[in-house]
Amino acid sequence: MTLPSTLDTAVTTVSPALRAAVDKYLCPEIAAVARYHHGWTDASGRPAEARGGKLLRPALALLSAQAAGATAADGVAAGVAIEFVHNFSLLHDDIMDGDRTRRGRATAWTLFGVPQAILAGDALLTAATTVLLDSRAAGAAPAAKSLMAATQRMISGQASDVRFERRGDVTLPECVRMARNKTGALLACACSLGASLVGAPADLVQRLNDFGEHIGLAFQLIDDLLGIWGDPARTGKQAGADLRARKNSLPVVAALTAPGSAELRSLYLRPDPLTEGEVHHVAGLVERLGGRDWAQDEAARQIAAAEKNLGAAAIPDDVRDELRELAGFVTGRRF
Amino acid sequence: MTLPSTLDTAVTTVSPALRAAVDKYLCPEIAAVARYHHGWTDASGRPAEARGGKLLRPALALLSAQAAGATAADGVAAGVAIEFVHNFSLLHDDIMDGDRTRRGRATAWTLFGVPQAILAGDALLTAATTVLLDSRAAGAAPAAKSLMAATQRMISGQASDVRFERRGDVTLPECVRMARNKTGALLACACSLGASLVGAPADLVQRLNDFGEHIGLAFQLIDDLLGIWGDPARTGKQAGADLRARKNSLPVVAALTAPGSAELRSLYLRPDPLTEGEVHHVAGLVERLGGRDWAQDEAARQIAAAEKNLGAAAIPDDVRDELRELAGFVTGRRF
Numbered sequence: 062m063t064l065p066s067t068l069d070t071a072v073t074t075v076s077p078a079l080r081a082a083v084d085k086y087l088c089p090e091i092a093a094v095a096r097y098h099h100g101w102t103d104a105s106g107r108p109a110e111a112r113g114g115k116l117l118r119p120a121l122a123l124l125s126a127q128a129a130g131a132t133a134a135d136g137v138a139a140g141v142a143i144e145f146v147h148n149f150s151l152l153h154d155d156i157m158d159g160d161r162t163r164r165g166r167a168t169a170w171t172l173f174g175v176p177q178a179i180l181a182g183d184a185l186l187t188a189a190t191t192v193l194l195d196s197r198a199a200g201a202a203p204a205a206k207s208l209m210a211a212t213q214r215m216i217s218g219q220a221s222d223v224r225f226e227r228r229g230d231v232t233l234p235e236c237v238r239m240a241r242n243k244t245g246a247l248l249a250c251a252c253s254l255g256a257s258l259v260g261a262p263a264d265l266v267q268r269l270n271d272f273g274e275h276i277g278l279a280f281q282l283i284d285d286l287l288g289i290w291g292d293p294a295r296t297g298k299q300a301g302a303d304l305r306a307r308k309n310s311l312p313v314v315a316a317l318t319a320p321g322s323a324e325l326r327s328l329y330l331r332p333d334p335l336t337e338g339e340v341h342h343v344a345g346l347v348e349r350l351g352g353r354d355w356a357q358d359e360a361a362r363q364i365a366a367a368e369k370n371l372g373a374a375a376i377p378d379d380v381r382d383e384l385r386e387l388a389g390f391v392t393g394r395r396f
Numbered sequence: 397m398t399l400p401s402t403l404d405t406a407v408t409t410v411s412p413a414l415r416a417a418v419d420k421y422l423c424p425e426i427a428a429v430a431r432y433h434h435g436w437t438d439a440s441g442r443p444a445e446a447r448g449g450k451l452l453r454p455a456l457a458l459l460s461a462q463a464a465g466a467t468a469a470d471g472v473a474a475g476v477a478i479e480f481v482h483n484f485s486l487l488h489d490d491i492m493d494g495d496r497t498r499r500g501r502a503t504a505w506t507l508f509g510v511p512q513a514i515l516a517g518d519a520l521l522t523a524a525t526t527v528l529l530d531s532r533a534a535g536a537a538p539a540a541k542s543l544m545a546a547t548q549r550m551i552s553g554q555a556s557d558v559r560f561e562r563r564g565d566v567t568l569p570e571c572v573r574m575a576r577n578k579t580g581a582l583l584a585c586a587c588s589l590g591a592s593l594v595g596a597p598a599d600l601v602q603r604l605n606d607f608g609e610h611i612g613l614a615f616q617l618i619d620d621l622l623g624i625w626g627d628p629a630r631t632g633k634q635a636g637a638d639l640r641a642r643k644n645s646l647p648v649v650a651a652l653t654a655p656g657s658a659e660l661r662s663l664y665l666r667p668d669p670l671t672e673g674e675v676h677h678v679a680g681l682v683e684r685l686g687g688r689d690w691a692q693d694e695a696a697r698q699i700a701a702a703e704k705n706l707g708a709a710a711i712p713d714d715v716r717d718e719l720r721e722l723a724g725f726v727t728g729r730r731f
Contacts, residue, residue: 086548087548088548088551088552088555090552090555090556090559091551091552091555149518153514153515153518156510156511156514157510157511157514157515174558175491175492176491176492176554176555176558177555177558179488179491179492179514180488180492180551180554180555180558182518183484183488183517183518183521183547183551184548184551186518186521186522187521187544187547187548187551188544188548190525190540190541190544191541191544191545191548194537194540194541194544195541201537202529202536202537202540205525205529205537205540206525206526206529206530209522209523209525209526209529210526212518212522213421213422213423213519213522213523213526216423216426216515216518216519216522217423217425217426219511219515220423220425220426220511220512220515221425223509223511223512223515224425
């Protein structure tokens with residue numbers, strides 16, 4: 062699958078602004094951690110070969126400004142702010158989850174220590190607000206409030222996620238709410254923040270927000286499916302990685318809470334690690350209990366709901382097409 | 397020493413607003429961590445006997461609004477926001493420093509785990525911005541920018557502090573800059589945020605800010621003196637606690653960088669712990685090398701500079717007196 066051209070635009074316009082904002086707002090020591098985390102430098106501080114993240118959220122933020130009749134350039138501050146909040150959350154989540162690698166690279170806390178990684182996250186969150194308020198755009202303050210509200214929901218989702226790891230009785234509605242907060246809130250904000258920043262009418266901002274929230278939940282459902290049945294060559298993760306880590310992912314919770322789940326429960330909720338044979342067996346059980354079908358159907362329902370919001374929004378046709386293309390890219394990964 | 401009455405006003409007016417903001421903006425799980433950390437509940441979630449923190453920074457924020465001719469009530473959002481940022485930093489610093497107690501209570505991370513304590517800090521930082529922007533005050537956006545700039549400096553100070561722990565060659569100017577960033581920036585913001593929020597002229601905001609920055613550095617110098625020579629009954633810390641922890645505090649760095657510091661350096665910078673006799677001996681060396689005198693003199697110079705800013709600011713006399721009284725309270729602790 063080739064990358065949508067909108068992502069190239071985001072990389073071209075938002076990348077330099079992201080780097081400039083790191084230079085401007087972060088102290089040199091913490092900026093070094095942020096640059097490594099963003100993928101711009103290697104562990105020794107030298108420029109990295111990789112082009113860094115895909116900048117999906119900034120791309121959505123630029124389109125969101127264009128949806129309101131402004132230019133992509135008008136949405137750049139929204140793109141920088143949403144990417145900073147996204148990376149703040151990754152820096153802190155990697156510490157909380159004890160993850161030592163991300164996209165094939167050592168996580169920041171393993172190289173710079175937990176204190177510097179906590180501070181780098183704090184600094185990016187702090188800078189995200191400043192970037193919006195410094196933009197002097199018509200909707201700077203409402204945009205900052207919207208971003209902080211989404212951040213608060215994301216924190217709530219992560220708090221639930223951490224707690225769910227210690228519980229064997231998570232219900233499917235709880236798990237869906239967690240995913241909406243943890244993944245949906247920030248994607249919803251990405252899809253509406255540019256519009257909010259340029260002062261778009263409230264009903265347009267709401268439509269774009271709802272579009273993004275549905276896409277976000279679809280994305281999480283598909284990410285969870287890939288975490289069990291994904292092709293390691295495409296996902297970069299070992300097959301069954303989420304089962305081995307005993308994650309309360311959406312297909313698994315759907316299966317655990319389905320009738321006849323006794324065998325799955327006894328295997329999945331026991332303290333000892335799963336053998337490779339058991340990982341394979343658990344994947345089969347989740348599928349037989351309907352977890353895979355439910356997640357695929359629910360993702361399709363969320364994509365349809367997102368489409369509906371997009372269709373009802375008063376936005377230029379070419380922007381609608383680009384939003385649809387990006388949504389397809391986010392949710393269309395094969396497994 | 398009795399508490400200045402301004403602190404009573406802060407407790408009466410800001411406490412309920414702080415609690416309401418925690419209820420409103422934080423998810424229930426993270427709110428529980430924040431309530432414990434603020435001292436409102438005990439470890440099991442029951443209301444605590446203690447009245448919580450002194451609310452020094454909110455008291456300064458209310459006076460800052462009054463300095464600009466507004467009422468204390470007009471500064472409440474500034475008081476809540478600055479206290480949230482202060483507590484965000486304490487929650488995260490306790491994790492970074494591995495501190496297990498604060499003011500005689502178990503720190504949040506030891507009770508709720510590192511992930512929930514990181515998230516509680518994140519949530520308070522996020523809520524601080526929202527409280528200001530939701531206030532709809534004339535200077536809401538500039539106040540939020542000022543608070544985020546101070547937060548960024550505080551993060552920079554903490555990053556230096558963490559790094560200095562691993563270095564034996566910290567210079568006195570570096571150490572003073574670290575203290576200005578870590579302690580001075582937020583106190584400066586506390587002293588100006590209320591004025592900024594109510595839309596005061598830039599020169600008044602600047603005077604109040606400078607006043608607070610000098611008070612903040614004086615406060616840190618005196619805190620560092622108390623960490624070596626303080627009366628344990630008054631400070632709540634063991635005598636010589638900062639020496640035992642081998643902190644690069646201001647009097648110590650002044651002594652380490654003075655001529656004739658070879659004996660102090662070899663004792664203080666060696667890897668093995670200090671015996672009780674050595675702690676006592678190190679305190680004597682720091683004093684003989686001039687570290688105690690320098691810190692006391694520098695604190696006096698900072699207080700004089702603060703006074704000068706206060707005298708030059710166009711503010712009502714009764715408010716000036718109250719600011720002076722609070723400054724005296726902050727910097728006047730005997731040792």
